[in-house]
Amino acid sequence: MTTPSRRELANAIRFLAIDAVQAANSGHPGMPMGMADIAEVLWNDYLQHNPANPRWFNRDRFVLSNGHGSMLQYALLHLSGYDLSIDDLKRFRQLESKTPGHPENFMTCGVETTTGPLGQGLANAVGFALAEKLLAQRFNRPEFEVVDHRTWVFLGDGCLMEGVSHEAASLAGTWGLHKLVAFWDDNHISIDGDVHGWFTDDTPARFEAYGWNVIRGVDGHDATEIKTAIETALKSADKPTLVCCRTTIGFGSPNKAGKESSHGAPLGKDEIALTREALNWPYAPFEIPQAIYDGWKVGDVGKVREIQWNDLFDAYAQRHPDAAAELTRRSHAELPESFRTDALNYAMKLQAEGPNVASRKASQMAIEAFAPLLPELVGGSADLAHSNLTLWKGSKSVASDDADANYIYFGVREFAMTAISNGLALHGGFIPYDATFLVFSDYARNAVRMSALMGAHAIHVYTHDSIGLGEDGPTHQPVEHLASLRYIPNNDVWRPCDAVESAMAWKCAIERKDGPSCLVFSRQTLPHQPRDEGQLLDIARGGYVLKDSVGTPEVILIATGSEVGLAMGAAAQLGDKVRVVSMPSTDVFDRQDAAYRESVLPKSVRKRVAIEAGTADFWRKYVGLDGAVVGMERYGASAPIEALMPHFGFTVERVVGVAKAL
Secondary structure (H helix, E strand, C coil), X not given: CCCCCHHHHHHHHHHHHHHHHHHHCCCCCHHHHHHHHXXXXXXXXXXXXCCCCCCCCCCCEEEECCHHHHHHHHHXXXXXXXXXXXXXXXXXXXXXCCCCCCCCCCCXXXXXXXXXXXXXXXXXXXXXXXXXXXXXXXXXXXXECCCCCCEEEEEEHHHHHCHHHHHHHHHHHHHCCXXXXXXXXXXXXXXXXXXXXXXXXXXXXXXXXXXXXXXXXXXXXXXXXXXXXXXXXHCCCCCCEEEEEECCCCCCCCCCCCCHHHCCCCCCHHHHHHHHHXXXXXXXXXXXXXXXXXXXXCHHHHHHHHHXXXXXXXXXXXXXXXXXXXXXXXXXXXXXXXXXHHHHHHHHHHHHHCCCEEHHHHHHHHHHHHHHHCCCEEXXXXXXXXXXXXXXXXXXXXXXXXXXXXXXXXXXCHHHHHHHHHHHHHHCCCEEEXXXXXXXXXXXXXXXXXXXXXXXXXXXXXXXXXXXXXXXXCCCCCCCHHHHHHCCCCCEXXXXXXXXXXXXXXXXHHHCCCCCEEEECCCCEECCCCCCHHXXXXXXXXXXXXXXXXCCCCEEEEECCCHHHHHHHHHHHHCCCEEEXXXXXXXXXXXXXXHHHHHHCCCCCCCEEEEEEEEHHHHHHHHCCCCEEEEECCCCCCCCHHHHHHHCXXXXXXXXXXXXHC
16 A cells, blocks of 8 residues: 555544444444544644553543544544554443443543533533643743643534533633634434434534634535644634534445434445445455554654653753642642641631531631642632632632632533533543532533543532522422432532531542542531541541440431431430431442441441431431431422421421331
8 A cells, every 4th residue: 555645544434433333233433434534634633642641741632522423532542553452443332342332531541531421522621621721821931831732622413402512612712712622523414314403503603602713614524624724723812613514424435424324323234345445445344554554653743742841841840840849749639748637637626616607608618728728629600609608718710811710600501510620620630619509410410420430530519408498499499419419329429517527528529539529518507516536537437426325226316417416406305325327428438348337327226217308218228117217208398497497397306206206
């Protein structure tokens, strides 16, 4: 084979996708076939990356928002020299393979974020681009642009139909994220067919209205036009760019190109044979000629780029040693050496002072105490800053050019807020937090789920945690939300009972590196609880004995959040044979060893009462058949808290009566 043409290099992507989908008898060949030419130009000529070191900090981030076309990314990774073999491609969509049906950041080297739920990849990309902007503002110096990389995102019609794309694109334009470039695969086809019947937006005008630089009418199969568009995008100094690429889904397939039949099913052996002939690709399945591999040798360029950056960083470290050390620490997700001690000392100080405050206020107090210790802590609220209490005295808007910008006004965009936080966390250099009312976690739930699936170190703050918020009524009073969040695997949910537990919940969430935490706080004031140092330390274990009985307990009261006060009040009336267990995080408690869990909830004590102003059924696993739950069995109501709590049975008298009945 002579030196391959750009089309032949792109055809390697197409046929690896075609063959892998056919071998799996499952998948989406149409998008990889349609976007192959765009991908070839971007990855060979512009993407700053080093396949030999996929975690190089100053690499560009590539996001495949239309993640159903995952074979496009796997083919790119393989051809570019990442640790993804042809045998891995042959195992596409098979159990425990490195090539799952949608890109998974924890499965495949070189995949930056898990995508597939459409639109979220774009929102993650906004988070990546925001992270780059903030780090550049903080660490770059004249002659030393040590943070200088771009975020490139592929997206399709489906991504742009999803509401989260509107939310995220609006913020990207507001923030002027000029190093974000999105390629819209404008092929007019989704699974149900031609999108003319359900997607007739003037997408370019919409993005222009968001404040984006829009490049219209690019032929997505013409390398020259693609290069010109990218060069234009690179010149944008104050706006993100949308490149509108007109493409043909299933490009090259004689009978399925431009049709929904190529979207989500194998082409079939006969059609593949015709496509090989049409694109002049006379090679067997999964066969890539050496000349094609040679044409994809981007690894050498990537190594040179990283070496040059390392030299730049070494010179930067000589001139600005403190900044270099701080960037290195943050890029390695290492907490300051003194943080754990300082945070614990803060909790002990609160224990000694004993403030009676709403836990949302205690959360703000914790942010005020911890944020000065953690310049990587960045976050904000979905237009509820003064209700969620996420602002602190050092807050500076990320919409500014301030080197210490750290606060995000997300506006009323819960879904994008959470997905952007995921992007910030995955980029590195930040511990992001976001906030809204607990009831609105529903709007963000799929992004919370993605946090947990990806192991993103994001902190999701939810306030107004129960019917205790009062007059706003059942639309704003969460009932099933705590249970729903707890049922998400790898998602730590904390509902603290006072200022001390709130501080410890923040400490644990900050120290956790392998997944998200949801911190759930009250609107109403909560009483401070007495505890010794051992009990304070045991808060970090998710559940602990707050008040013990004399001898073996006859009944155990288990409670979280505002209901811990009820449990303590009931215990005072029930006598000295009652144990009170505060359970701020069932997720963390369940991970403790059997001996510790037995010491807190001994199997021999079968009379248990769980108390929480949320759906009752969640607690059945802790109280068993012989126990009882004081919880919610219906939606709330609009009334002052003083009327609501007794109306729904959250009183000391009710807890005492239920315990006595056992």
